[in-house]
Amino acid sequence: MKIGYTTYFDAHDVGAWSGTIYNIALALAQQGFQVEYLDNLKKFSHYLFRYKSLYYKLINKQYQRFREPFINKSIARQIETKIRTINPDLIFSPGALEISSLECKQPIVFWSDATFAGLVNFYKDYTNLNKSSIIYGNKLEQSAYDRSKLIIFSSDWAVQTALENYNVDKNKIHVVPFGANIETELTYDEMKTIVQSRKNDILKILFVGVNWYRKGGDILLQAVKELIKSGFKIELNVIGTNPKLNDEDYKFTIIHGFLRKWIPQENKKILDLYKSSHIFIMPTRAEAYGIVFCEANAFGLPALGPDIGGVPTIIKDGINGYLIRHEKAVESIVKSFSEIFSDSNKYTELALSSFNEFKNRLNWNISAKKVKELLYQII
Known part of the structure; x- marks a missing residue:
């Protein structure tokens, strides 16, 4: 045809x-x-x-x-x-x-x-x-x-x-x-090795978005501060934008700027960050779909995203992440994050289940x- x-x-x-x-x-x-x-x-x-x-x-x-x-x-x-x-x-x-x-x-x-x-x-x-x-x-x-x-x-x-x-x-x-608008041919066994190699001494959160405010970067920043207060050691990696942060925020945040997938060196950095991170969080204020959540799942990252727009079609609670209540986003992020990382076995199961969602539904x-x-x- x-x-x-x-x-x-x-x-x-x-x-x-x-x-x-x-x-x-x-x-x-x-x-x-x-x-x-x-x-x-x-x-x-x-x-x-x-x-x-x-x-x-x-x-x-x-x-x-x-x-x-x-x-x-x-x-x-x-x-x-x-x-x-x-x-x-x-x-x-x-x-x-x-x-x-x-x-x-x-x-x-x-x-x-x-x-x-x-x-x-x-x-x-x-x-x-x-x-x-x-x-x-x-x-x-x-x-x-x-x-x-x-x-x-x-x-x-x-x-x-x-x-x-x-x-x-x-x-x-x-x-x-x-x-997912990203190339990966990882097998389940390869993904299992990647997930199990993620160290838990510092939990790495990945955020990808060009529009810091619309994508909810400021909301995520508030949530990370609350998580740190509760005892979590966190590293926040930001791709796609260069937000203005205060000195305190830079203590736990790494800004990578806009990285282009069609530039091999920059694409490698994107892939490395997906593989080395523990979880993907984007509390976006408006989202018709959210392909980036599919991309996160492609690397075994559970995704946290809001219950708005097309996001609920992608994220299924307890399977490949959790939906967060957009009207109480900070509180919802803290609750879901704490639950996911309360048990290392539970995290591993969710990470591999997220990868399966990509392989079976989101590619x-x-x-x-x-x-x-x-x-x-x-x-």
Whole structure:
């Protein structure tokens, strides 16, 4: 089957959307599909929309010009031109916007982590939106659902927001989790050796996130201080950002900055930190999915994350980590952490169970197999 894979971005860019766009296409290709790229789409930039952007900035309103019907239709026309050239059997997109104005004879499928309505007032970029962005956003989202023969979301939360906010046939919606955007071929025995080699004299917490505040870095810092007060010896490793900390915080925190997976030396450092850490904690304030939790499980790290957005689809209490109550995050982190490390055997069991969740549920190969089955049902 020939798939026309369409996205605004360069689908070969491992850095686009944290590597998800690249990995979806790769996973489909590894399932035997012929993937043809309808990517690198030009975003129309008319002076009128630049003026509108400036106007809304002056009145302190968020404006999403890529949801303007004129711009969206110009994107669709580009895709349609590419479709006529390659004549695929099916159109597949990692987002709804690309296909919301698309006119083609082929069945359309998209696999996304969120709905527009679900993001409004959840993410900062979707808070305080101007009225037209909300109206156009919802119209385009509905149009994408109407045009799609199959709709795949990465979480139960995304499905719920789709059913609550749009007119969509629930029979064409399915949940297939995203996989980890990190390469590892560790076996269970190798992982067991790694887990058992982790020394308990200092417990190493790993945090990975570019946006320190949204990802809850400040919340984690408070929790670590409480854990230290209760007697734990802790080392907090931070990847992805360079937050400003006080001198006391630097006594237990190591800042590694932004590390790029596509740079071998930097990727090795990332992998080494995953292997040497004991646990992954990210008390994020807003998260549509949270692929980084899957990546933590890939290295036998139990994950602590909030009970919001798509995170509960990934984290299952007592199996690959624990969900923390976002309204009492510090208290919840301290409680779960203390429980996990109250017994070394219990930690080892949870770490290996976390690895099994990655191998059996949270990797691209498993997810792509499920998507393959769904695709052949509609062709």
